[in-house]
Amino acid sequence: RQNGETKANPPGYRKHGDEHPRSTVTFKSAGFKLDTQYDRVRLSKGSNLKEYWSDFVLCKYRTRPDVDLSTVENVQQVKVVWTGDEWELHFVCKVEIDVSEAPGEKTVGVDLGINNFAALAYEDGHSELYPLNCLKQDDYYFSKRIARCDDSDSEQATRLNQKKSARRTHYFHTLSKHIVKRCVEEDVGTIVVGDLSGIREDDENDESKDWGRRGNLDLHSWAFDRFTKLLTYKAEMEGITVEEVSERDTSKSCSCCGRKRDANRVERGLYVCDECGTVANADVNGAENIRQKVSPSPATDGGDRSNGWLAQPSTFLFDKETGAFAPQERVTS
Ligand SMILES: [Zn+2]
Structure with missing residues (x-):
């Protein structure tokens, strides 16, 4: 521990x-x-x-x-x-902790990435996005202040770097705690997370996870490893298991019909399947594919798959006023 x-x-x-x-x-x-x-x-x-x-x-x-x-x-x-x-x-x-009973048997898929730090796809079909608004603002603010320091090794620059790092740590703790809380509310017993190390080793040409070039945030793979560890630790306390699965093909495949091809379009963050007509948020589609690696049943049974249910996730933002995550429409700061 x-x-x-x-x-x-x-x-x-x-x-x-x-x-x-x-x-x-x-x-x-x-x-x-x-x-x-x-x-x-x-x-x-x-x-x-x-x-x-x-x-x-x-x-x-x-x-x-x-x-x-x-x-x-x-x-x-x-x-x-x-x-x-x-x-x-x-x-x-070694510490003795009281581990709760699993809240339920449902699964949720988590796709970690640069645009949305986390995208969640629940078994019943609803989905959530956690964009990086707060981290991006912080990064911008601290980078500007650090750039104004005369010497990058100065005490002032070091202090600013420490502050930036502490903010990030706080963000990761708060987000992992929030996700675990949501999982308890949704009767989730298993969180399925994409294992990013597989992508780095096997799929270097896959530009869908090109950390360096996408976005201007200097968020490296270690940040995702670290977040996964925090999430695992907090989930275990609630009796929830975290399983890591390979992310291979999860961004290329349609989570509704399973069609996999490079030509499936990703436009403005939407995944469009030319086989079944599904339009999904690209990160949510990835999260749903990750979820299905452990629980293969599709998120909804039957019904009209082309209505874009995966395209309308709820978005949660970090609210600086409360220091917690809240639905986008309720966040004012
Ligand atoms: Zn499809």
């Missing part, structure tokens, strides 16, 4: 030639000494790290307000994790 996240910057660890290290360094019980009285942890050098670490690294940490490490009896590991913006210390410990 990841029980605490703290901010710290151990010096100098970086893989050779890796501009954006994504590594995690794990310290087992013999490799760290925790001092909860002074909020410090001493990390010993490992044999593989000799070149980069001195004998030990002393880290001062700050936990989230809801985490008190001094009450945790058995910290088993300390992981030093690069989040893309900064280093975090993760204290791994």
Whole structure:
């Protein structure tokens, strides 16, 4: 269990030639000494790290307000994790938690992406979108302020970067919590999430998930991995299982008739099937295909599939005033 996240910057660890290290360094019980009285942890050098670490690294940490490490009896590991913006210390410990009964047996598909951070397709056919409005505004605001700093290594720039990162973390926590709450309300027992690592490795030419070029947000794949971890953790507490499935072909196939071809049009975010006439929001179509990988029954049985039911998802936005997600029409800030 990841029980605490703290901010710290151990010096100098970086893989050779890796501009954006994504590594995690794990310290087992013999490799760290925790001092909860002074909020410090001493990390010993490992044999593989000799070149980069001195004998030990002393880290001062700050936990989230809801985490008190001094009450945790058995910290088993300390992981030093690069989040893309900064280093975090993760204290791994065993805790007893009350896990709820699964709210129901229904499934929901989740497609993570750049335009809509998350698109959800529920079993009964309704769907939800979570655009990146708040992250985009934050990014724009902080990028402008950081650009105005004289020196990108200055203390001011570092502080702004930390603030930007903290906002992002808050957004991920809030969104994953909100999605789990929605799943409880909808009697969902299984959340099916597209596994993005498969796409990166097998399908590099598929431009539908070209992270770098789509949108101006510097949101990398690690952000989605991180979000999936948060979602999994919060869902488990409610007795909901999170299954990761390959995203292969989920953006190319029609979720109504299963027709797969590259020529199916995606226009202004809509997926149009030339076989059955389905018009769906492209991200929702992807989410429904992801859902069907675990629960193959189509979202609705019979009826008119060409009425665009997948094309009209409800949109939820992050409301800065309340700090929570709310339906678009109720968000004012
Ligand atoms: Zn179709």
